Amino acid sequence: MSSVNTTVDVSARWRDLQVTYLNTAAELERTLQQKHQLGLSEFEVLDSVAGYVSEGCTMRNLVDVTPMTQSALSRIVDRLVKAGLVKRNTCDYDRRALFVGITDEGAAVHAAAKNDYDALLQKAFDAN
Secondary structure, X not given: OHHHHHHHXXXXXXXXXXXXXXXXXXHHHHHHHHHHOOOHHHHHHHHHHHOOOOOOEEHHHHHHHOOOOHHHHHXXXXXXXXXXXXXXXXXXXXXOOEEEEEOHHHHHHHHHHHHHHHHHHHHHHHHO
């Protein structure tokens, strides 16, 4: 019997974690959209690009650090390029590779959005 109770407890904990994630993601999406005109996925890609400032970020780097498909990621990067938050550059030594870099405007938007993002995550962690 104890293994059944353990399974129920683990399942209940998993459901609680899912509810926390879904509620937090919805609040992040709402806040980022209202205050910074960014969706959650767009912010997370922008955040990843911002982390590669010194060494340069390739599309391959982004595929490796996100759960998104290459095609979904490409669409998000396209939106960020259109908004002037990131720029794409071809690689001098490998024409197939694309570098993605944050613009000055992107860095400013990222800094402001990251404050809200981190505050909401902290609120979620503190509540649990």
